[in-house]
Structures are given as structure tokens and as C-alpha cells.
Amino acid sequence: MRVAIVGIGNSKFGRRTDVNVAELAFESIKQAMDDAGVDKKDIGNVVVGSAGGWYEEALPAVIINEYAGFNSVGTMRVEAACASGSAAVKAAYNSIVSGETDIAMAVGVEKMTEVDTLTSVELIGRAGSYTWEFENYGMTFPAYYALYAVAHMNRYGTTEEDLARVAVKAHHYGSMNPLAQFQKEITVEKVLSSQVVAWPLKLYDACPLTDGSAAVVLASEEAAKKLTDTPVWIKGIGYSSDSANLSKRPDFVGLSATVEAAKRAYAAAKITPEQVDVATCHDCFTIAEIMAYEDLGFCKKGEGARLIRDGETMQGGRIPVNLDGGLKAKGHPIGATGVSMMVEITKQLRQEAGSRQAAIKKGIGLVHNVGGTGHYCYVTVLSRD
Amino acid sequence: MRVAIVGIGNSKFGRRTDVNVAELAFESIKQAMDDAGVDKKDIGNVVVGSAGGWYEEALPAVIINEYAGFNSVGTMRVEAACASGSAAVKAAYNSIVSGETDIAMAVGVEKMTEVDTLTSVELIGRAGSYTWEFENYGMTFPAYYALYAVAHMNRYGTTEEDLARVAVKAHHYGSMNPLAQFQKEITVEKVLSSQVVAWPLKLYDACPLTDGSAAVVLASEEAAKKLTDTPVWIKGIGYSSDSANLSKRPDFVGLSATVEAAKRAYAAAKITPEQVDVATCHDCFTIAEIMAYEDLGFCKKGEGARLIRDGETMQGGRIPVNLDGGLKAKGHPIGATGVSMMVEITKQLRQEAGSRQAAIKKGIGLVHNVGGTGHYCYVTVLSRD
Numbered sequence: 001m002r003v004a005i006v007g008i009g010n011s012k013f014g015r016r017t018d019v020n021v022a023e024l025a026f027e028s029i030k031q032a033m034d035d036a037g038v039d040k041k042d043i044g045n046v047v048v049g050s051a052g053g054w055y056e057e058a059l060p061a062v063i064i065n066e067y068a069g070f071n072s073v074g075t076m077r078v079e080a081a082c083a084s085g086s087a088a089v090k091a092a093y094n095s096i097v098s099g100e101t102d103i104a105m106a107v108g109v110e111k112m113t114e115v116d117t118l119t120s121v122e123l124i125g126r127a128g129s130y131t132w133e134f135e136n137y138g139m140t141f142p143a144y145y146a147l148y149a150v151a152h153m154n155r156y157g158t159t160e161e162d163l164a165r166v167a168v169k170a171h172h173y174g175s176m177n178p179l180a181q182f183q184k185e186i187t188v189e190k191v192l193s194s195q196v197v198a199w200p201l202k203l204y205d206a207c208p209l210t211d212g213s214a215a216v217v218l219a220s221e222e223a224a225k226k227l228t229d230t231p232v233w234i235k236g237i238g239y240s241s242d243s244a245n246l247s248k249r250p251d252f253v254g255l256s257a258t259v260e261a262a263k264r265a266y267a268a269a270k271i272t273p274e275q276v277d278v279a280t281c282h283d284c285f286t287i288a289e290i291m292a293y294e295d296l297g298f299c300k301k302g303e304g305a306r307l308i309r310d311g312e313t314m315q316g317g318r319i320p321v322n323l324d325g326g327l328k329a330k331g332h333p334i335g336a337t338g339v340s341m342m343v344e345i346t347k348q349l350r351q352e353a354g355s356r357q358a359a360i361k362k363g364i365g366l367v368h369n370v371g372g373t374g375h376y377c378y379v380t381v382l383s384r385d
Numbered sequence: 386m387r388v389a390i391v392g393i394g395n396s397k398f399g400r401r402t403d404v405n406v407a408e409l410a411f412e413s414i415k416q417a418m419d420d421a422g423v424d425k426k427d428i429g430n431v432v433v434g435s436a437g438g439w440y441e442e443a444l445p446a447v448i449i450n451e452y453a454g455f456n457s458v459g460t461m462r463v464e465a466a467c468a469s470g471s472a473a474v475k476a477a478y479n480s481i482v483s484g485e486t487d488i489a490m491a492v493g494v495e496k497m498t499e500v501d502t503l504t505s506v507e508l509i510g511r512a513g514s515y516t517w518e519f520e521n522y523g524m525t526f527p528a529y530y531a532l533y534a535v536a537h538m539n540r541y542g543t544t545e546e547d548l549a550r551v552a553v554k555a556h557h558y559g560s561m562n563p564l565a566q567f568q569k570e571i572t573v574e575k576v577l578s579s580q581v582v583a584w585p586l587k588l589y590d591a592c593p594l595t596d597g598s599a600a601v602v603l604a605s606e607e608a609a610k611k612l613t614d615t616p617v618w619i620k621g622i623g624y625s626s627d628s629a630n631l632s633k634r635p636d637f638v639g640l641s642a643t644v645e646a647a648k649r650a651y652a653a654a655k656i657t658p659e660q661v662d663v664a665t666c667h668d669c670f671t672i673a674e675i676m677a678y679e680d681l682g683f684c685k686k687g688e689g690a691r692l693i694r695d696g697e698t699m700q701g702g703r704i705p706v707n708l709d710g711g712l713k714a715k716g717h718p719i720g721a722t723g724v725s726m727m728v729e730i731t732k733q734l735r736q737e738a739g740s741r742q743a744a745i746k747k748g749i750g751l752v753h754n755v756g757g758t759g760h761y762c763y764v765t766v767l768s769r770d
Contacts, residue, residue: 094479
């Protein structure tokens with residue numbers, strides 16, 4: 001059965017002390033329902049993607065459902081660390097394919113800025129192998145990706161300047177996206193001179209803590225055709241996972257969960273990486289985006305830095321990536337990120353991205369969403385046809 | 386597509402300081418794989434049901450996957466409060482129906498006894514509408530169900546003795562189940578004289594905090610027929626939700642989420658409540674089991690107490706309920722409970738429950754799993770045919 005995205009919503013990302021988590025989610029829910037032209041009574045299942053732990057409600061799904069007026073619809077929360085949003089879209093997609101409902105919604109939300117910095121370091125640090133790495137070795141999250149950055153620099157000659165270029169690109173497109181948390185251009189010099197967090201990663205190599213939400217309305221083919229002239233089809237979903245214990249990984253130059261999830265998604269969608277017009281990649285740290293280029297097959301292993309140097313992932317390049325500013329500049333409200341990526345690629349494929357629009361040739365977009373340090377990966381292929 | 390349970394596993398429930406969360410989950414995973422006769426390479430998706438917050442790992446799915454050797458399989462965690470286990474089974478079921486894999490696993494796990502009592506009160510108290518009820522009014526979880534008990538007693542003449550009878554039944558079957566947390570018979574007098582927690586609910590009206598895990602292997606019809614001669618088919622799943630804010634509910638004598646989820650499950654399975662041979666009901670408090678009898682249609686509204694008085698929900702009765710000891714005596718490791726219910730009903734339908742065996746006539750069993758105070762409900766109909 002074919003399933004399409006027929007409605008999208010995305011809150012302003014940033015420091016959102018003006019709303020509680022249900023209100024924040026509702027901003028996207030309302031937009032997505034209006035965009036799809038559906039009423040709350042039309043929706044048969046609501047899946048909430050949220051890592052939780054950052055905000056007061058322990059059962060966010062039911063609180064959000066209630067605030068949005070979905071009381072009896074049925075809901076659950078899905079968590080796959082920073083890939084929770086994509087996992088929620090998959091679960092909502094599954095509920096349509098399984099015949100439970102014709103129309104479902106995936107909502108991603110996180111509210112992260114109300115906890116103090118030390119608690120944040122702990123909450124994110126726990127997104128590894130807690131007992132082994134965090135407790136025993138005191139690893140924090142930037143340190144995990146710093147291992148990868150050092151290995152990639154050592155093996156392939158990727159430089160600190162290359163990493164900085166990813167951040168500069170992100171801020172460039174963030175400055176063009178009114179929903180983004182950061183809307184100022186930065187320079188390579190600014191990145192290089194920013195505070196070292198875990199060498200070679202500096203402050204500007206890392207995505208921020210963010211409050212935000214995003215929502216998509218999904219519909220079966222029959223329902224989609226009644227609702228919209230511009231459905232964006234979910235053409236294939238691939239997912240994989242990997243050891244949480246970095247000491248068990250064979251190398252630190254790429255994420256095997258991405259390689260595997262991408263292989264499955266391309267097979268399900270019956271496409272090759274060359275057919276992708278536009279993508280969002282999981283750039284929690286700058287090195288993560290460079291590795292993603294390679295692991296997704298946008299270039300060969302070791303050539304990721306060349307892609308950013310040559311501007312191939314900018315508008316007008318061979319494969320534009322993160323034209324919404326990415327996690328780095330749009331922000332990274334954990335559970336919302338994967339859903340927000342779907343929103344962005346849907347906008348791109350509908351050619352509604354305004355000044356940030358990519359050239360759409362084959363009509364195919366890709367969403368790459370990683371949890372932890374490649375502990376989870378979900379790759380979703382979207383298509384106009 | 387038809388999907389069957391082809392393998393089951395259930396750890397010892399209780400205080401399990403001898404294992405960490407991954408080891409605890411693996412006890413059930415190993416049993417379920419051995420029971421199904423499958424290897425880890427046969428399994429294409431693992432869904433973990435766990436509420437979390439009680440133990441150290443923030444990403445339990447990937448930690449459990451790794452320990453069990455499922456590294457690249459792909460996973461996510463599902464949370465629907467105390468219905469997380471059933472939601473995980475639904476998600477694993479969906480992944481087979483959607484064609485992602487022929488064989489999937491749902492694992493439920495919780496490790497709750499390592500936190501101190503006050504933290505437990507807070508963690509469980511948050512399983513309501515946190516801001517409104519817990520923070521503003523200081524409601525704790527037993528108080529939510531006490532409201533229901535008082536209303537039910539007032540409207541239908543249900544007595545404290547009737548509530549006690551549910552606990553006595555649970556402990557009776559718990560004493561016959563080597564996996565149960567409590568294995569001692571109790572008396573109505575013992576329940577009535579135990580400490581009042583939130584009147585009319587006393588210590589023995591409440592289920593305990595528990596460490597435990599359960600797992601089921603699910604298979605497509607084609608795969609199931611190769612693996613086993615005793616498949617237990619998932620005949621229908623119904624789910625619903627309700628306001629988390631009790632002040633918005635019309636009455637306190639039943640859970641509308643149960644009524645709605647049951648209606649959907651019966652419709653999906655094309656059966657009536659009269660066809661159910663044996664059930665597990667969500668007896669987090671004794672009043673919850675009495676309301677469940679009514680809300681699931683095992684008797685008319687207001688007649689639940691009569692069912693327990695007349696022994697109709699005992700072995701040999703019209704509709705035996707919780708012959709495993711229920712949440713009350715088997716224990717209630719939040720994320721594991723729904724999966725453990727599937728394990729029990731599978732055993733019953735396979736006629737492998739030994740001294741606790743119900744009479745199986747129509748070959749149909751039912752799992753009723755509630756999250757929060759009826760915030761979520763999942764009802765699953767299982768069948769030999």
C-alpha cells in the first residue's frame with residue numbers, strides 16, 4: 001500500500017519558554033491539519049516521537065493528544081534517541097499500511113532548554129552506553145563524535161577547516177529559514193576560533209539544545225488523492241542499529257547503521273543514491289554530516305570533505321543537503337528533528353521552499369536521521385511520484 | 386496478513402538486583418528464541434517496550450539489542466505508560482504486516498526496585514497530568530484509582546470486601562506461578578487490615594514495584610507455519626486513549642479507553658466478549674480489575690463485583706481472569722507487563738499452563754493492558770485458529 005505525506009507543520013525552533021510541551025506540539029499539529037485539510041476526527045492514530053527526560057511530563061503522548069483534542073484516538077510514544085522523529089513517522093506509516101486507519105499523524109517534540117547545562121551534559125551523555133562509557137570513562141556526547149572526527153582526519157585528510165565549512169553552510173541556510181534557531185551567517189574563522197569542546201570539535205561544530213516541534217499527516221493512497229494534488233509519497237524506509245559500545249566498533253570513520261539503513265531504504269524505494277535531488281542529513285556535529293555524505297553513497301568513502309569544499313551540497317550543487325539549516329543552525333529538538341526533516345523534504349519536493357529551494361529533477365528526496373552515535377539510524381526516501 | 390506468536394519468554398518477576406536491564410531482558414529474549422526455534426539472524430526487527438526513568442540506561446533498546454547480539458537489526462523503544470508492552474507488540478506486529486520482516490520480536494522490560502520509595506512515588510505520580518494533578522494537587526497514583534473505587538462503591542454497592550477478593554484471587558494464582566513476585570496466599574481479612582494507602586485502597590489492593598522482562602517472537606503466517614504446530618494468532622488489536630486530566634472525565638466508574646479499545650479489538654477479531662475463554666486484565670489496583678470486567682463486556686456495568694463474589698473469574702468460572710497472578714501478585718514491571726500478558730495467554734491457549742490452566746473451548750484469549758489511569762488502553766485478541 002502507498003502512503004503519502006499530505007500535511008506538514010513545524011514550530012519555530014529555539015528557546016521556547018513561552019509554551020509548555022503540549023502547546024509547542026500543537027503549533028505543528030494545527031499547521032499540519034490545516035495544510036492537509038483534515039479535522040481531528042479524521043485522524044485514527046497519533047504517534048509521538050520524543051526522547052523525554054528534559055521536560056516535566058512523563059507521558060507526553062497523552063498530554064499532547066488531549067491538548068489537541070484527539071482524546072480517544074489512541075496513541076503511543078516512540079523513542080530511538082535522536083532518531084525518534086523518524087521512528088514515529090515509521091510507526092504512523094505502519095498503522096496505515098496495517099489497515100488500522102486511513103489517516104495518521106506523527107508528531108515530534110522536545111523541550112530541552114529549561115534544564116541547566118550540567119543536567120543537559122548528563123542527559124546527552126547518557127545517550128551512549130551509560131554504564132560503560134559515561135560512568136566509567138566520563139565520556140560526554142561531543143567526545144563520542146570527536147573520536148570519529150580524529151579518525152576521519154587521520155585516515156582521509158579531512159581538516160578542521162572542512163568541518164568548519166559544514167557549520168558555515170548550515171548557518172547560511174539557517175539565516176534564510178525563519179523557523180531556524182540561529183539566523184546569523186558565520187565564517188570559517190569564527191568556527192575555528194570558537195571554544196574547543198572536544199578536540200577537534202569546537203562550539204560551532206556542535207548543534208544546540210532546542211525547543212521545537214514538527215508534525216506530518218500521513219494518508220493512504222485513496223485518502224491522499226482526495227486530500228491533495230501534491231502528495232509526497234513515502235517510497236521506502238530503511239532502519240538499522242549498532243553497538244552502543246564504541247569500543248566494539250571496527251573503525252571510527254563512518255556509521256555502519258547509516259550504511260545499512262540506507263541500503264535497505266534504497267532497496268525498498270528501488271532507487272540509487274544518484275537519483276536523490278535533495279537531502280537532510282543528521283549533522284549533530286559537523287563531522288557527522290561529512291560521514292553521512294559517504295555512508296549514504298552521495299560520494300565514495302573518504303571523499304565527504306571534498307563535497308563540502310566544492311560546494312556540491314549547496315543549492316545548485318550536485319546533491320544539496322540541509323537547506324533548512326540542519327540540526328546545526330535550525331536546531332535539534334531531539335524528538336522533533338526527524339519529523340522536521342520530513343517537513344523540509346516535503347516542502348522541497350512540493351517546490352515550496354522559496355529562496356532555499358533545491359532544483360528538483362527526479363522528484364526524490366531523502367531523510368537521514370541518526371540516534372546516539374549511530375546506535376540507531378532511519379533513512380526515509382520520499383518521492384513526488 | 387495473519388501474524389502469530391511463535392515463541393514466548395518471561396523472566397522471574399520480583400526484586401532482581403542480580404542483573405542489569407540488558408541481562409534481565411535477555412532472560413526472556415533467550416527463552417522466546419529457543420521456544421520459537423529461531424536464531425538471532427532470523428529476526429528482522431526488535432521493538433522494546435519500556436517506560437524508563439527507573440534505571441540507568443536512557444536508550445534501553447540499543448543496549449538490550451547489543452547484549453542479545455542483534456546489533457544491526459534495527460530497533461526502537463515504545464512507551465504508552467503501563468501499556469508499553471502491548472504497544473510494543475503492536476509495533477512489532479505492524480512491522481510484519483507492513484512487509485519489513487517475516488519475524489519480529491517484542492521485548493518488554495522494566496527495572497524499578499533500585500530507586501528509593503520517594504522517587505518511586507514521584508515517578509508513578511507523574512504518570513498522570515503532571516502539571517495539573519501532581520504538581521497542583523499533590524495527587525499520587527493510588528489516589529487516582531481511589532477516586533474510581535469510591536465512585537464505583539457509591540454507584541453500584543461494590544464493597545471493600547469485593548476489592549479484597551480480587552487481591553485474594555491474585556495471590557492464590559501467584560502462589561501457583563513460580564515466576565510471580567508474590568507466592569503466598571492471603572485472606573480478605575489480611576487485605577482489609579492492611580495499611581490504607583488512599584482510602585478505600587489499602588496496601589494489598591495495590592500491585593508492587595517489580596523488576597522483570599517478557600518477550601514474544603512474532604511471525605508471518607508463512608514463517609509461523611514452518612516454525613511451530615501451535616501458533617497463537619493475533620486476531621485483532623484495538624487501542625484508544627483518554628484525557629489525562631481526570632477532572633475532564635464524565636464519571637469515575639469505568640475507563641472509556643478500555644470500552645473503546647475493546648470495541649475496536651472485538652470488531653477487528655470479529656468476535657463477541659462471550660467467546661473469550663481466558664483473559665488477563667490490567668489489575669494495577671483491585672478496583673481496576675472489577676471495572677475491566679465491565680468495560681470489556683464480561684458482565685454488565687455495575688456487575689463486576691458480583692463476578693468476583695461468585696468466583697466467575699476463577700478457574701472453572703465463566704471467564705477466568707489473571708490466572709498468572711496478575712499485576713497484583715505476579716508483579717508489574719511497567720514495560721514488561723503487556724508482553725508478559727501475551728506470554729500468559731499464549732501458554733493458556735497452547736494448554737501449557739499446568740495447574741493454572743483454564744478450560745479452552747472457543748480457543749480465544751484476551752489481553753487488556755492499561756496505561757496511566759486509562760490514559761492509554763490496548764486490547765489484543767489472541768486465537769488458536
